[in-house]
Amino acid sequence: MKRPWKDVSVALRDGMIHWPGDPECHIKRVVSMDDGAVCNLTHLSMSAHTGTHMDAPRHFIADGMTMEQMPLEPVIGRCRVFELDCEDQITVDDLKKLKIAPRQRVLFKTRNSTRSWAMNEFDKDFVSIRADAAQYLVDQGVVTVGVDYLSIGGFNKDGVETHQIMLGAGIWVIEGLNLAEIKPGYYELICLPLKLEGADGAPCRVVLR
Ligand SMILES: [Zn+2]
Numbered sequence: 001m002k003r004p005w006k007d008v009s010v011a012l013r014d015g016m017i018h019w020p021g022d023p024e025c026h027i028k029r030v031v032s033m034d035d036g037a038v039c040n041l042t043h044l045s046m047s048a049h050t051g052t053h054m055d056a057p058r059h060f061i062a063d064g065m066t067m068e069q070m071p072l073e074p075v076i077g078r079c080r081v082f083e084l085d086c087e088d089q090i091t092v093d094d095l096k097k098l099k100i101a102p103r104q105r106v107l108f109k110t111r112n113s114t115r116s117w118a119m120n121e122f123d124k125d126f127v128s129i130r131a132d133a134a135q136y137l138v139d140q141g142v143v144t145v146g147v148d149y150l151s152i153g154g155f156n157k158d159g160v161e162t163h164q165i166m167l168g169a170g171i172w173v174i175e176g177l178n179l180a181e182i183k184p185g186y187y188e189l190i191c192l193p194l195k196l197e198g199a200d201g202a203p204c205r206v207v208l209r
Pocket of ligand 1: 049053054055150151175201
């Protein structure tokens with residue numbers, strides 16, 4: 001019997017933590033049965049990079065692919081979850097130990113999963129991917145990279161470079177995973193971002209088993 005699917009997406013909720021400066025996440029019930037209406041209806045407004053989401057190349061590459069152009073291959077299939085005990089950034093040395101294979105989908109579990117998501121404010125010290133480590137991932141030929149907080153690159157560090165390197169190489173990026181319940185190893189991955197036309201990113205539901 002197959003093991004059950006595990007949801008590694010974070011719940012979207014009104015006023016949730018987001019990247020500093022990005023639009024607030026507003027989720028409000030605008031029609032309510034409590035007020036005598038025949039149905040409930042929720043209005044939603046947020047950045048495309050809220051919670052668990054994907055980055056399309058268009059996020060940092062002016063003529064890069066947009067969300068609706070994404071092939072399904074990068075987001076459905078076998079993936080590998082690596083656990084790293086980095087305190088600051090993921091470095092080339094950290095990655096060299098992992099024996100990353102070409103064409104792999106890789107997810108990195110760090111202390112972000114337990115620490116950053118438990119905080120009441122944005123965690124500026126989340127573990128991110130250093131620019132040279134991003135280049136190493138490109139050189140290894142990975143297809144998809146997932147991380148367990150809101151950006152692959154650091155806050156006030158090399159956020160721009162890391163995005164430019166990975167998105168410029170056509171890697172599909174999943175950000176904002178919560179891998180707290182996931183042990184390192186091989187999994188089946190299903191990650192389906194909203195088909196937002198022309199968009200540089202999209203919220204997604206991500207499950208593993
Ligand atoms: Zn993003």
